[in-house]
Every structure is written in C-alpha cells, then in structure tokens.
Amino acid sequence: MWRRILALVLKELTSLWKDPKTRTVLLVPPLVQVFIFSYAATFDVSHVSLAVWNEDNGAIAAELMRRFDGSSAFHVVAAPDNPAAAAALVDAKDVAAVLHLPQDFSARVLAHRPASVELLLDARRSNTALLVAGYAQTIVQDFALEYAPVPVAPLTLETRDWFNPTLDPQWFILPGLVAVLSLVVSMLVASLSLARERELGTFEQMLVTPLRPLEIMLGKAVPAAIVGLLEANLVIAAALLFFRLPFAGSVAMLEAALLIYMLSTVGMGLAISSFARTQQQAILGVFVYAAPALMLSGFITPIENMPEAVEWLSRLDPVRWMLVVARGEFLQAIPTAPALDAIWPMAAIAVVLLAGATVSVRRALA
Amino acid sequence: MTPALTRLRGLLRKEVLQVLRDPSALLIAFLLPLVLLLVNGYGVSLDARHMRVAVVAELQAEDTREIIQALAASPYLEPVAASDRHQAEQMVLAGEVRGILVLREDFSARLMRPLRWPARAQLLANATDPNTARILEGYVQGALLSWAAGRAEEKRVAAAGGIALESRDWFNPELRSADFIVPGLVAFVMSMVGTLLTALVVAREWERGTMESLLASPAGMGEMIAARLICYYGLGMLGMAGSVLMAIGVFGVPFRGSVLVLGAAASLFLLFALAFGLVISALARSQFVAAQVAFLTTLLPALMLSGMLFDIASMPAWLQALTHIFPVRYLVSILQTLFLAGTVWRLLLPNLAALAVAAALAVAATIAVTRRRLD
Numbered sequence: 001m002w003r004r005i006l007a008l009v010l011k012e013l014t015s016l017w018k019d020p021k022t023r024t025v026l027l028v029p030p031l032v033q034v035f036i037f038s039y040a041a042t043f044d045v046s047h048v049s050l051a052v053w054n055e056d057n058g059a060i061a062a063e064l065m066r067r068f069d070g071s072s073a074f075h076v077v078a079a080p081d082n083p084a085a086a087a088a089l090v091d092a093k094d095v096a097a098v099l100h101l102p103q104d105f106s107a108r109v110l111a112h113r114p115a116s117v118e119l120l121l122d123a124r125r126s127n128t129a130l131l132v133a134g135y136a137q138t139i140v141q142d143f144a145l146e147y148a149p150v151p152v153a154p155l156t157l158e159t160r161d162w163f164n165p166t167l168d169p170q171w172f173i174l175p176g177l178v179a180v181l182s183l184v185v186s187m188l189v190a191s192l193s194l195a196r197e198r199e200l201g202t203f204e205q206m207l208v209t210p211l212r213p214l215e216i217m218l219g220k221a222v223p224a225a226i227v228g229l230l231e232a233n234l235v236i237a238a239a240l241l242f243f244r245l246p247f248a249g250s251v252a253m254l255e256a257a258l259l260i261y262m263l264s265t266v267g268m269g270l271a272i273s274s275f276a277r278t279q280q281q282a283i284l285g286v287f288v289y290a291a292p293a294l295m296l297s298g299f300i301t302p303i304e305n306m307p308e309a310v311e312w313l314s315r316l317d318p319v320r321w322m323l324v325v326a327r328g329e330f331l332q333a334i335p336t337a338p339a340l341d342a343i344w345p346m347a348a349i350a351v352v353l354l355a356g357a358t359v360s361v362r363r364a365l366a
Numbered sequence: 367m368t369p370a371l372t373r374l375r376g377l378l379r380k381e382v383l384q385v386l387r388d389p390s391a392l393l394i395a396f397l398l399p400l401v402l403l404l405v406n407g408y409g410v411s412l413d414a415r416h417m418r419v420a421v422v423a424e425l426q427a428e429d430t431r432e433i434i435q436a437l438a439a440s441p442y443l444e445p446v447a448a449s450d451r452h453q454a455e456q457m458v459l460a461g462e463v464r465g466i467l468v469l470r471e472d473f474s475a476r477l478m479r480p481l482r483w484p485a486r487a488q489l490l491a492n493a494t495d496p497n498t499a500r501i502l503e504g505y506v507q508g509a510l511l512s513w514a515a516g517r518a519e520e521k522r523v524a525a526a527g528g529i530a531l532e533s534r535d536w537f538n539p540e541l542r543s544a545d546f547i548v549p550g551l552v553a554f555v556m557s558m559v560g561t562l563l564t565a566l567v568v569a570r571e572w573e574r575g576t577m578e579s580l581l582a583s584p585a586g587m588g589e590m591i592a593a594r595l596i597c598y599y600g601l602g603m604l605g606m607a608g609s610v611l612m613a614i615g616v617f618g619v620p621f622r623g624s625v626l627v628l629g630a631a632a633s634l635f636l637l638f639a640l641a642f643g644l645v646i647s648a649l650a651r652s653q654f655v656a657a658q659v660a661f662l663t664t665l666l667p668a669l670m671l672s673g674m675l676f677d678i679a680s681m682p683a684w685l686q687a688l689t690h691i692f693p694v695r696y697l698v699s700i701l702q703t704l705f706l707a708g709t710v711w712r713l714l715l716p717n718l719a720a721l722a723v724a725a726a727l728a729v730a731a732t733i734a735v736t737r738r739r740l741d
Contacts, residue, residue: 033666040676117532123706125677184661188654280653283653283657287562288402304418
C-alpha cells in the first residue's frame with residue numbers, strides 16, 4: 001500500500017515540477033506577496049497632512065501649531081482662512097484633518113481659563129481618523145500640561161507593549177502570511193489535480209488501477225500538503241532571515257501545527273473538487289472559500305470585532321487557528337496548552353474533510 | 367443593416383447563449399459578489415467593541431472599584447478582575463484578554479495627594495496586533511481621564527491642563543468602519559468579478575482550441591472582442607448594481623453622490639477589468655496559470671494596495687508609486703467619495719481620467735495580444 005501511495009505522490013510532484021510555467025507560478029508569487037504585503041499592511045500613520053485654520057494671532061497658538069508640525073505624526077501643508085476653504089481641502093483629500101484654533105485661544109490659555117481647539121477629521125479613512133485623533137490628543141495634552149497652573153497631572157497611564165515593543169506591523173503580518181500564502185497554494189494544487197483528471201477523463205483510468213480510494217485520496221493530498229509546507233517554510237525563512245523577526249517559541253510545535261493545518265486546507269481543496277465537474281468550477285470554489293476564510297481569520301481585522309454569528313462561523317476556519325499558533329510561536333512563546341487548544345480544531349476539520357473526500361472517491365467507483 | 371452589424375449581432379447572440387448555458391459566468395457575476403460582500407461586510411470591521419482587559423488592583427479600594435466601573439461603562443472595554451499579575455499574564459497568553467491594567471498598591475494613596483506624586487496606572491498591552499494595542503491604549507486612557515475629571519469635579523480640585531481637544535468626524539460621524547470599508551469592498555468585488563469573467567471563461571476557450579475555430583470564421587477580431595466585452599459588460603454592470611444596492615440596503619451605507627458618475631466610473635473600470643482578463647487568458651496557456659495570475663493581479667492588490675483597508679498615504683514611497691498602476695485604487699477613491707462625501711469634482715475628475723487611460727490601454731493590449739497569438 002505505501003509503495004503505491006509513494007508512486008502516486010512522486011507522479012504528482014513530477015507533473016507539477018516539470019511544467020516551467022506552473023513552477024514559476026508556484027514559487028515567484030508567494031515571494032512577491034511576502035514583500036508587498038508586509039510593507040503595505042500598516043495601519044500606522046506618520047506625516048499625515050494637516051491644514052491649520054488659525055484665527056488667533058497669539059504666540060501660544062503659533063507654538064501649538066509648531067508642535068503639530070514638529071511631531072512625526074503630522075506635517076502642516078495648508079493654512080485656510082475660512083471654514084469653506086478648510087472643508088474643500090478635506091473633501092478633495094488634500095488633507096486628512098483640519099486643526100482649528102479659535103480667535104481667543106492664546107488669551108484664554110494665558111488667563112488660565114478653559115480653552116479649546118477643534119480637529120476636523122476625514123472619516124472616509126476611519127482607522128486613520130481614529131489614530132490621528134489619538135495623536136492630536138496627546139500633543140494637546142502635553143502642551144496643556146506645560147501651560148497649566150498646576151504642574152502635575154493627577155493620573156498618568158504608562159503603557160508597555162508586550163511581545164512587540166516597537167509596535168512593528170511586520171511582526172504582526174509576517175507570521176500571518178505563513179498561514180495565508182500556504183492556504184491558497186495548497187488548496188489550488190489539491191482541488192485542481194483532481195478536477196483536471198476528471199475534466200480530462202483520466203480519473204476513470206485511475207479508478208481501474210489497483211489503487212484503493214483511500215490511496216488515491218492520500219496520493220492527491222500528500223503532494224499538495226508538501227507544496228504548502230514548502231511555501232510556508234519559505235515565508236518563515238524570509239521572515240527570520242530578511243525581516244529579522246524574533247522567534248520566541250518552539251519550531252517543532254509550529255511545524256507540527258503547520259502539518260495539521262495543511263491537511264485541513266488540502267481536505268477543503270479535495271472537498272471542493274469533488275463537487276466541481278470542471279477545473280473552472282474548482283478554481284471558482286477555491287476563490288469563494290479562500291477569500292472569506294482569509295477575511296474572517298483575524299489575519300487583518302480582530303475577531304472580537306465580528307458579530308457573534310460571524311465569530312462562530314470563523315471557528316470552522318482553520319486559518320483562524322493556525323494564526324493563533326503562528327503568532328504565538330513567533331512572538332509570544334505560547335505555552336503548550338493554549339497551542340494545543342488551537343491545534344485540535346484544525347485536526348478535527350482535517351479528519352472530517354479527508355474522510356469525506358475518501359467517501360466521494362469510493363462513490364465514484366461504485 | 368450592414369454585414370458588420372449583422373455579424374456583431376450574431377456574435378452577441380452566441381455570447382449570451384453561452385453565458386446562459388454555462389452556469390460559471392452567472393455564478394461569477396452574481397454569486398461571487400453576494401457571498402464576498404455578505405461575509406466580508408459583516409466580518410471585516412475595524413470597530414473595536416468589548417475589548418477584554420484584565421484589571422489587577424494590588425490593593426482593593428474605593429478608587430480601584432470605581433475605575434473598574436468606569437472601564438465597564440465604556441462600550442469598547444470589558445474589564446475582567448484578576449487576582450494577581452501572574453494570573454493576568456496567563457490570560458493574555460491564552461488570548462482571553464487584550465491587555466492588563468495594573469493599579470499598584472500605592473495608587474489610592476497617591477491619588478489623595480496628586481500635587482506631590484501623580485498616581486500611576488500601568489497598561490500591559492498585547493502588542494502582537496499593534497493596531498489593536500494602540501486603540502486599546504486610547505480607550506483605556508480615555509476611560510481613566512474621564513473618571514479622573516469626574517472625580518476632580520466632585521472634589522472641586524482643579525483638573526490640570528485647561529485645553530480641550532474637540533474632534534469632529536466628517537462624513538462618518540460615528541466612525542463606523544463599515545461606512546468606509548463597504549464601498550471599498552464593492553470595488554474589491556468588482557475587480558475580481560470583472561477579471562475572472564473573462565480570464566477563466568476565455569482561458570478555457572484557448573485551452574480547448576475553440577478560440578481558433580472562432581477566429582477562422584468571417585467575423586473580424588475587433589468584432590469578436592467587442593461582442594465579448596459588450597456581453598460581459600452587461601453581466602458585470604448587473605453585478606455592480608446588485609452590490610451597490612446591497613451596500614445601501616443591507617449595510618446602511620449612505621450614498622451622497624451622483625448616480626451618473628457612479629455609472630461612468632463602474633463602466634470604465636469594468637471595461638478595464640474585462641479587457642485585462644482577456645489579456646491574461648490569451649497569455650496564460652492553462653486555466654491553472656490564468657487563475658494564479660488573476661489571483662495575484664486582482665485579489666491581492668485590491669485588498670492590500672487599493673486604500674480599501676490600509677491607508678495608501680502611510681505606505682513607503684516606492685509602494686505608493688506602485689499602487690498607481692493598479693486601477694482599483696482609483697475606483698476605491700471614487701466610490702468612497704461618492705458614498706460618503708458627495709460629488710467632489712476636484713477629486714473625481716483625475717480618478718476618472720486615470721480609469722479612462724487604464725481602460726484604453728487594456729483594450730489596446732487585448733487587440734495586440736490576440737493578434738500576436740494568431741500569428
């Protein structure tokens with residue numbers, strides 16, 4: 001039995017490797033994606049263009065404006081002198097925010113009376129707007145403390161950022177990419193290898209060989225899992241060697257989780273192809289599954305933000321669990337118990353899907 | 367009727383029949399947008415709600431209880447009491463909480479004499495996800511400050527710092543991330559649908575060799591490309607209209623711009639995407655390669671480089687320059703403006719012009735590539 005499976009696996013791997021176009025398409029895109037993704041995926045803001053509508057000629061207003069311009073978060077690009085001009089700048093996306101200093105601002109601060117400044121934000125960019133408001137708040141607060149009659153604040157909050165002290169977005173994205181890039185490639189290889197045989201009619205030929213359904217299924221699943229594992233390790237190597245990510249946890253645990261994860265994604269690919277009559281339908285199925293699986297996994301936006309029903313749905317998503325292990329092993333040195341808590345759902349998904357795929361091969365035989 | 371027109375009509379009829387008989391094209395045009403928009407529209411959200419924070423109060427007191435209440439009052443936070451730091455750290459590692467707020471033993475004592483020593487609260491944030499960590503910090507800070515301000519008022523102690531910052535959010539006063547993500551999602555969906563329609567369907571014709579027999583017919587190449595574009599354009603526009611209606615009806619995103627401009631932008635973009643799909647299908651020999659190339663050139667740029675989720679202005683300069691070659695960027699900008707802001711010509715015109723250039727280039731490339739493949 002094992003000899004027959006090995007022969008089928010080798011045949012699949014050779015057929016993938018011998019076509020130069022397929023070879024390129026398997027190797028180059030993941031690397032391109034690693035570089036583009038990891039630089040593009042930042043929610044952070046720096047040098048946000050700001051307009052200052054200053055109605056106050058006082059020295060204090062000018063000083064506050066200098067603080068904004070001097071911070072790394074903002075640079076002042078325009079000075080409108082009426083509300084309509086300020087509005088036009090935001091509408092046309094020339095600036096992300098307008099800081100409004102009212103006429104009596106300096107006078108009020110000097111007299112130790114409560115003063116206020118106004119910030120208009122372009123909320124078409126909602127996350128940026130949120131962060132910009134936070135930075136502006138910090139600048140104004142620090143400024144206010146210097147001019148306050150009482151020298152100290154009654155309460156301060158010190159923040160320590162754990163696991164990622166410099167808040168580097170690449171530390172967040174790259175471990176996620178280990179799971180995401182191998183998802184697409186393993187699913188495509190698995191589902192297309194079966195769908196192609198069906199479309200070309202060679203599937204029937206395979207059924208008349210001595211191979212049993214379980215062997216056919218494993219012969220299709222293992223090569224796809226191998227390709228996916230290679231791709232995942234390519235991303236791990238790029239993350240560690242090029243992007244210099246730390247690795248806090250256990251390599252063995254990460255690789256074990258990846259293997260089980262690959263079995264679950266390959267199972268999904270095979271399940272899709274058992275419904276597809278043509279390669280085109282299989283590709284479509286992979287797209288329809290992979291895009292939501294990515295978006296609901298917590299790869300980019302936190303799972304807690306989802307409505308409860310969608311959060312439940314995401315528990316069926318193996319990508320979600322792989323992200324827990326990948327991020328945990330890279331950054332957090334996640335202990336064994338929570339790692340296993342994330343691994344068993346993937347194992348369950350893999351067993352169910354692979355068993356289903358075997359049954360569907362057997363049914364084709366009957 | 368001139369012979370050319372008759373031929374075009376015949377070709378159109380052939381395309382429409384082909385679409386009606388093969389479910390793939392209909393699935394791409396209608397099912398794909400529906401699934402993608404529904405799942406992503408509900409699932410992709412940057413609105414933090416109920417972020418769980420463990421609170422470790424080393425000395426239980428009136429103040430620390432009040433702080434826990436203040437955190438619980440925030441719609442964004444959900445405090446969880448922890449007995450000590452070690453237990454709280456285990457909760458972070460297990461992913462149960464996003465961070466730990468530590469109130470030291472001397473917290474209350476210091477609060478009584480704010481002028482001598484400020485009371486310090488410490489937040490240990492799980493920064494694996496830096497964006498969420500930063501947002502968490504903002505909300506905890508906000509809850510603490512408003513508690514301190516309320517307390518100061520009660521005790522008639524002057525709060526330090528007399529300058530208030532009032533933020534006003536334009537277009538999206540509640541900062542609902544759906545309002546800005548859903549218009550981007552419509553663009554994302556259209557970019558996939560447009561390219562997949564032609565890339566996959568026509569790649570199969572090349573793979574099976576039926577393309578050559580079509581080319582051997584008296585119909586000119588221009589007529590054939592035109593018939594194909596017109597047919598899939600109709601499908602794509604229907605899918606687009608459905609997506610826009612869903613954005614407004616299901617997700618409650620306002621639409622403040624001109625429908626005509628929306629139609630123009632969608633038409634130009636679809637023309638580009640369909641022609642680009644034809645180019646992919648003519649260059650790639652197999653459906654597998656066509657699928658991979660379509661994935662790489664539409665789904666990923668639409669997700670990462672279009673400004674739908676990640677602000678283009680925050681990317682490194684080389685990447686910002688790169689985003690200009692992906693037309694989906696212009697469509698996202700147009701849709702976000704039409705939905706949330708209105709018909710702002712100064713922003714719309716350059717983006718429409720860029721889409722027109724992209725469409726013209728893609729059609730020219732289609733003609734060139736198809737001609738070369740025949741030789």
